[in-house]
Amino acid sequence: MKVVEQKGMYQKFPRSGKDTRATHYCPGCGHGIINKLIAECCAEMGLQDNTIFVDPVGCGVFTYYYWDAAHISAAHGRASAVATGSCRARPDAVTIAYQGDGDLGAIGFNNAFQAASRGEHFACIFVNNSLYGMTGGQMAPTTLEGEKTTTTPFGRDPSLTGHPLHVCEVFNQLQAPVFIARTSVADTKRIMATKAAIRRVFELQKEHKGYCVLEILAPCPTNFRMDALKAAAFCSNEMEREFPLGTFRDTFKNASEAPAAPEVKVESPYLAVKPVPQVKTCAELFAEKVEVPPAEDDASVPERRFKFAGYGGQGILSLGLTIAEAARLEKRHTLWFPSYGPEQRGGSANCSVVVSGRPIGSPTVEHPDVLVCMNQPAYERFVGDVKKGGIVIVDATVPVIQQPPEGVRLVVWPAIKMAEDFGVPKAANTMMLAALTKLGCTGLATANLEQALVASFAKKPELGVKNLEILRQAVERL
Ligand SMILES: Cc1ncc(C[n+]2csc(CCOP(=O)(O)OP(=O)(O)O)c2C)c(N)n1
Ligand code: SF4
Structure with a gap:
């Protein structure tokens, strides 16, 4: 079989401990597509020798197996904090933090948000697959209302766990970011648009313009419990309904003109007043569960x-x-x-x-x-x-x-x-x-x-x- 060289990536992945060209991602996973696009853009723009990737903990943890560039591994949720250190220590380089929605939206939200607010000179590629992939599909802040995860088996109930977090819309309230956009990798057209957005992010970083965040909607077939096609359809239908695609801000787009005020192209559903849904109380939910025979104490039964x-x-x-x-x-x-x-x-x-x-x-x-x-x-x-x-x-x-x-x-x-x-x-x-x-x-x-x-x-x-x-x-x- 003829092996086609993949730009920006190692041709084999010996850091995985195996003599392989196979990634660790599940079939149909959005991360694999996004990894390829990032590697391509980095290589095509001649930035491989000048880019520092900050890798997350999450399914994207092993990007250092794949991207042929410099890497720093951060603790879970800390990629934006580590990227802050990286871009300040090496202002000449391009720093890219890669984060999942659990990583950025939950445990790491404050340091991502503060880095954006300070306008640090790095870019964050934020992969939103609506749940915690790596740990078995628990609810993330981005989980859709009604979406079933292992920790919301009856579907996410906003009265118990809140509403989905719209990272782009929230970051768009800040003054400093120069670029905020949301794309998807659910199909070819969207993948091409994502590649263009990643290129734009690299361009802005190459010119050291300031903080960028690109949110990418991605399917996780394993935890959606769907095959790859259905997972992609869920991504482009259900997820996009909650998280509309678009460029929220690209401050330097018309560089020759006077600096434009940050522009919002997408109505923020985060800000929209939604009717409070009729929800079941905790007691009602538990009462609905299948009969579980209660455990009985019996000291004669050894542990x-x-x-x-x-x-x-x-x-x-x-x-x-x-x-x-x-x-x-x-x-x-x-x-x-x-x-x-x-x-x-x-x-x-x-x-x-x-x-x-x-x-x-x-x-x-x-x-x-x-x-x-x-x-x-x-x-x-x-x-x-x-x-x-x-x-x-x-x-x-x-x-x-x-x-x-x-x-x-x-x-x-x-x-x-x-x-x-x-x-x-x-x-x-x-x-x-x-x-x-x-x-x-x-x-x-x-x-x-x-x-x-x-x-x-x-x-x-x-x-x-x-x-x-x-x-x-x-x-x-x-
Ligand atoms: C401090 C800390 N807390 C929790 C974990 C467990 N943990 C590992 S990855 C992860 C969430 C991963 O979800 P996400 O960031 O959405 O990435 P995905 O796997 O979906 O790409 C969690 C909670 C950890 N490794 N470290
Ligand atoms: S569990 Fe989900 S996010 Fe993780 S590699 Fe598999 S499909 Fe991708």
Whole structure:
């Protein structure tokens, strides 16, 4: 295959630790498109050797893998503060802060807003995908009214969590910024307009004109729970309705004329008086929820602590959730606590689950009774922590070089292979559930484990049926 050289980017990404040209972004993610446009503009304008990118914490965290220029990594929300330092220390260079809407709009809002107010000489490229992508799709200040996220499962309710934050409109109240615009990467026409806006930002920075912010609406298919096309449509329909595109200000556009007053081309929905919607009270919302059998205290039930670990995409978090759901059905106290790397697909992932007959103090599991590992890094990282008397179940693809601590039982189980043999390669987590069921190490009734498994496929019932079928067959074979 002929590899086309991508302007402004490394041709391979060895900083990722892999010999690859693939980025860490999910298919259809807006970040990938924006990264490419920024790299192109930077290279086409001959600025690669004079640009300092300030990278955020968020899904854009790894831009230093990709852009062939200077980089500084900032803590979450601090890119504008770090960019302030960068542009003051190197006024000759171009400084670009790259920030997500959680990063800029939530934890980092004040330092972004104050930098804009001071008119610092850097540009902020602000990627608005309406939620926290990296951490699993929680609500951000930009989340639309009614939009479902993991922390607004019934849709964002303004009476509880406020209205969406319009960053461009708010920044447009300030005197100092020289350029404020909002574009989108939802389709080709919009992508071309975004490229033109990024070029404009680089032009203004090259000439050291002052502070610029370019907000770019971007799809996040993974957390919208949509395929790439539907996510792009959501971006251009729903998001644009709330966040209209346009150039709010370009002070130097007509440089030969007398300095024009900042110009607002888009009516600010932030300022518009909206009727207060009829909203349900908290009590009403909770009353609507599906019946949850309340946990019952039973001091005779010992506390069990589980750790499930592997790569993102292996269903390791769902397996943990299934155990927690089975515990809930059994009226136990339970907690599920996920932890994953920046890449939701392909990165390392683990979750902790605690099941107890008494209220649980802490959700963290440092010394599990049961450890399930789907890959080698997970095994090597956690095997030494398992409690004496505990059990480790590890997939047969993992080379077991390090033995578990004394008094810990090791079970090597071909979960991945069995799932492939059953013709459902994605069901390796269900095969692990089979091992847990057969070995009895969850302390939970098989009927509840089965019911929890089916419930986890509520949106794809045919897959639930298939998984239950192969779970039962695998348990029989053990
Ligand atoms: C100080 C701090 N608080 C919280 C976090 C957890 N965290 C990491 S990324 C993130 C939000 C990412 O969302 P966004 O900025 O919108 O970027 P996206 O991933 O959607 O591109 C959060 C809350 C952190 N890393 N550091
Ligand atoms: S989680 Fe969303 S924002 Fe993050 S890489 Fe995937 S699609 Fe992009």
